[in-house]
Structure formats: C-alpha cells, structure tokens
Amino acid sequence: MSTYERGQALSEKVNPGMEDALRARYDALVPGLSRTVVDVAYGQFYARGGVDEKTRLLATIAALTALGAQTRPQLKVNIGSARAVGATREEICEIIFQMTLYGGFPAMINAMNAAIEVFEAEEKETPDE
Incomplete structure (x- = not known):
C-alpha cells in the first residue's frame, strides 16, 4: 500500500471528507495540495508505526x-x-x-x-x- 493510500484511509477514518474539502478549496490555487496533505501529513506521518x-x-x-x-x-x-x-x-x-x-x-x-x-x-x- 502506498503512503497516499495509507493516508487516504486514515484521513477518511478520522476526518471524513477532508481531502475533498481541501481539493475544493485549494487545488485550483495549488494543484495537488489536497493529495500532498493526505500523502505527506497522513500517509507519511500520522500513519507511521511506533x-x-x-x-x-x-x-x-x-x-x-x-x-x-x-x-x-x-x-x-x-x-x-x-x-x-x-x-x-x-x-x-x-x-x-x-x-x-x-x-x-x-x-x-x-x-x-x-x-x-x-x-x-x-x-x-x-x-x-
């Protein structure tokens, strides 16, 4: 599973609809911002073990x-x-x-x-x- 997929699963668990909300608000200004937040913040940080x-x-x-x-x-x-x-x-x-x-x-x-x-x-x- 990719970090994006892990991040997407976790973000939907703890904050359903967050990626869609970010996409609607920010992606026209900064394309891919919503995916980056889900991949980096949730997939690479929040979904880590330890x-x-x-x-x-x-x-x-x-x-x-x-x-x-x-x-x-x-x-x-x-x-x-x-x-x-x-x-x-x-x-x-x-x-x-x-x-x-x-x-x-x-x-x-x-x-x-x-x-x-x-x-x-x-x-x-x-x-x-």
Whole structure:
C-alpha cells in the first residue's frame, strides 16, 4: 500500500471528507495540495508505526496548543480526529492544560475554547436520548 493510500484511509477514518474539502478549496490555487496533505501529513506521518493514533493526535494537540491561537482551525480538526480514535474529553483537556507551561495561559485558554466548541458540536450531532 502506498503512503497516499495509507493516508487516504486514515484521513477518511478520522476526518471524513477532508481531502475533498481541501481539493475544493485549494487545488485550483495549488494543484495537488489536497493529495500532498493526505500523502505527506497522513500517509507519511500520522500513519507511521511506533505510537498509536491516539497518542500521535494528543501530541499534535499539544503542539498546536503551544503554538497559539493562529492554529485554532487545525486544533479543532485534530481534537475531532483524536475523539474519533478514542481520546476522551478529559485526556484532551489535560493535554491542553499541560501546555500552559509551554505556550502560556492565553494559548491554553484559546485551545480550551476550541475544544469546548468541538465538544458542543459533538453533543448537537448525538443528543442524549
């Protein structure tokens, strides 16, 4: 299986429709951008062995949190992806809180607000019965 095929399978698992959304938004400006993201980010990085998907996504959430508010869109995508592979809300929030030491309180608060938005969207998709 090629790295693109591995990336495509994983991206569809954790973020269905992502490649199509990237293609529609960016490929007219940068032909092949969507395929490159799927091949490189998902196929060559996220689908690597060594650590499980949840751990890799929690590490991504930590990095994006420490980088600050400019990563909010990517942070929300990765929080959703982490939830899709079994990360709990508590695990995600603890990782975000830990990043206070590295990114500061504003970065942590911004990331926590992004997480809350993802969690609220989940609740709207699957209301309590």
